[in-house]
Amino acid sequence: MRRLLLIDDDPVLGRLFAEYLRRAGFDVSIAAEGGEARRALEARGWDAVVLDLRIPDAAAEDLLAIIASGTDRMAVVAVSGMPPPPALDSLLAARGIPFLQKPFRPEALLRHLENPLGVDPYVIG
Numbered sequence: 001m002r003r004l005l006l007i008d009d010d011p012v013l014g015r016l017f018a019e020y021l022r023r024a025g026f027d028v029s030i031a032a033e034g035g036e037a038r039r040a041l042e043a044r045g046w047d048a049v050v051l052d053l054r055i056p057d058a059a060a061e062d063l064l065a066i067i068a069s070g071t072d073r074m075a076v077v078a079v080s081g082m083p084p085p086p087a088l089d090s091l092l093a094a095r096g097i098p099f100l101q102k103p104f105r106p107e108a109l110l111r112h113l114e115n116p117l118g119v120d121p122y123v124i125g
Contacts, residue, residue: 001026003027003048016106021109035058047074050109
């Protein structure tokens with residue numbers, strides 16, 4: 001089973017997406033705040049990360065740096081209720097990380113996490 005870290009401070013959306021992703025075959029862990037997200041990312045071993053760009057007490061850039069600093073290869077999808085600011089948008093584009101603006105359909109998230117062609121241009125590692 002693929003391990004997925006869902007970093008999102010919205011408890012309702014977090015539970016809904018976690019349940020959907022579990023049914024899709026992911027072993028989902030949720031981090032709802034920055035310190036928890038940092039510790040989970042530093043522990044490594046994730047196959048995928050869904051990162052809310054506006055998480056309390058953590059800058060998305062810092063969490064992306066932790067992801068990029070490891071040797072694990074993982075699919076990363078960024079999400080937020082608002083478009084990313086230009087500098088963060090450029091960082092996501094440079095790293096090939098897709099962005100989904102909330103609200104979005106869970107199927108859209110799953111499409112980014114599972115590439116049917118087996119080609120994954122947004123894998124970091």
